[in-house]
Amino acid sequence: xxxxxxxxxxxxxxxxxxxxxxxxxxxxxxxxxxxxxxxxxxxxxxxxxxxxxxxxxxxxxxxxxxxxxxxxxxxxxxxxxxxxxxxxxxxxxxxxxxxxxxxxxxxxxxxxxxxxxxxxxxxxxxxxxxxxxxxxxxxxxxxxxxxxxxxx
Amino acid sequence: xxxxxxxxxxxxxxxxxxxxxxxxxxxxxxxxxxxxxxxxxxxxxxxxxxxxxxxxxxxxxxxxxxxxxxxxxxxxxxxxxxxxxxxxxxxxxxxxxxxxxxxxxxxxxxxxxxxxxxxxxxxxxxxxxxxxxxxxxxxxxxxxxxxxxxxx
DNA sequence: CTGTATGCAAACGTTTTGCATGCGA
DNA sequence: TCGCATGCAAAACGTTTGCATACAG
Numbered sequence: 001x002x003x004x005x006x007x008x009x010x011x012x013x014x015x016x017x018x019x020x021x022x023x024x025x026x027x028x029x030x031x032x033x034x035x036x037x038x039x040x041x042x043x044x045x046x047x048x049x050x051x052x053x054x055x056x057x058x059x060x061x062x063x064x065x066x067x068x069x070x071x072x073x074x075x076x077x078x079x080x081x082x083x084x085x086x087x088x089x090x091x092x093x094x095x096x097x098x099x100x101x102x103x104x105x106x107x108x109x110x111x112x113x114x115x116x117x118x119x120x121x122x123x124x125x126x127x128x129x130x131x132x133x134x135x136x137x138x139x140x141x142x143x144x145x146x147x148x149x150x151x152x
Numbered sequence: 153x154x155x156x157x158x159x160x161x162x163x164x165x166x167x168x169x170x171x172x173x174x175x176x177x178x179x180x181x182x183x184x185x186x187x188x189x190x191x192x193x194x195x196x197x198x199x200x201x202x203x204x205x206x207x208x209x210x211x212x213x214x215x216x217x218x219x220x221x222x223x224x225x226x227x228x229x230x231x232x233x234x235x236x237x238x239x240x241x242x243x244x245x246x247x248x249x250x251x252x253x254x255x256x257x258x259x260x261x262x263x264x265x266x267x268x269x270x271x272x273x274x275x276x277x278x279x280x281x282x283x284x285x286x287x288x289x290x291x292x293x294x295x296x297x298x299x300x301x302x303x304x
Numbered sequence: 305c306t307g308t309a310t311g312c313a314a315a316c317g318t319t320t321t322g323c324a325t326g327c328g329a
Numbered sequence: 330t331c332g333c334a335t336g337c338a339a340a341a342c343g344t345t346t347g348c349a350t351a352c353a354g
Contacts, residue, residue, distance in 0.1 A: 021329095058335075058336065079229045081318070083231065118277065135296075142295075145291040149285065149287065214345095215309095233318090233342070234342085
């Protein structure tokens with residue numbers, strides 16, 4: 001287990017763009033790193049605020065936005081009014097996964113099974129789309145909607 | 153071309169649930185039908201309002217929500233702050249498709265090629281997930297993110 | 305005639321912005 | 330020191346809700 005805090009793996013990415021390493025940014029990334037879940041900005045803010053009460057919600061939004069544009073974080077909109085964020089591709093992070101969303105209770109479940117076939121499909125499709133539309137594909141999302149066990 | 157206005161294909165669906173056929177609902181569905189695009193609630197409202205200025209934004213939201221719950225409309229959240237709506241599976245409608253979203257200019261492109269392989273993949277995966285998580289899957293969405301031709 | 309559907313205005317929750325201050329490099 | 334980064338408060342935005350009225354069945 002390497003990432004206990006100040007792992008430098010993301011500092012390089014930030015400094016490479018001229019961005020500064022600050023306490024709020026360190027804390028926000030650490031929180032994302034320790035949370036295996038799709039968290040909202042408010043979720044991050046609450047946890048950050050518990051540790052360092054001087055951090056403001058605005059900074060959380062701005063940091064998440066910056067990380068999203070750098071490709072360090074992926075932003076999701078599941079249709080419940082608030083955006084969710086997840087670290088992507090980080091060394092200690094959880095596996096690539098997709099989502100199962102209950103239309104009634106809005107629960108979001110992750111699944112990471114059956115990814116071998118998916119990877120194959122995604123790669124093939126991305127390649128064809130990329131060529132046909134001259135589109136540089138950097139990411140993708142697959143979501144299934146329906147009714148969860150409790151709601152059906 | 154069948155659907156010029158009062159096509160009854162959706163009236164049955166509505167009446168089957170006890171919902172009433174009203175002028176605002178007819179108009180909203182007609183607008184969705186004539187629009188091959190992923191429209192926001194405001195988009196629908198503007199067009200509806202041009203035709204019948206007595207229609208309110210609230211009714212547009214409530215109607216789109218009702219149609220979504222009936223499965224007549226699919227609601228999308230692409231992360232730009234407003235939800236988009238599309239008619240799904242209607243007789244004259246366009247083919248099932250997925251989305252290519254530019255992270256810089258937020259343009260949303262549809263693609264409906266390569267769906268044969270996709271259908272196979274989706275069916276297989278949905279079946280497995282359904283069994284494993286006891287989840288009743290009714291819909292799915294696949295989106296690719298990246299940079300469009302103009303932005304890269 | 306009954307109850308759903310509607311429009312308006314106001315409320316709501318999330319996200320963004322303006323501005324003065326703080327602090328990393 | 331210089332300018333990006335921050336926090337606060339207020340604004341902005343999309344969406345939802347309360348309520349009295351209209352109208353489909």
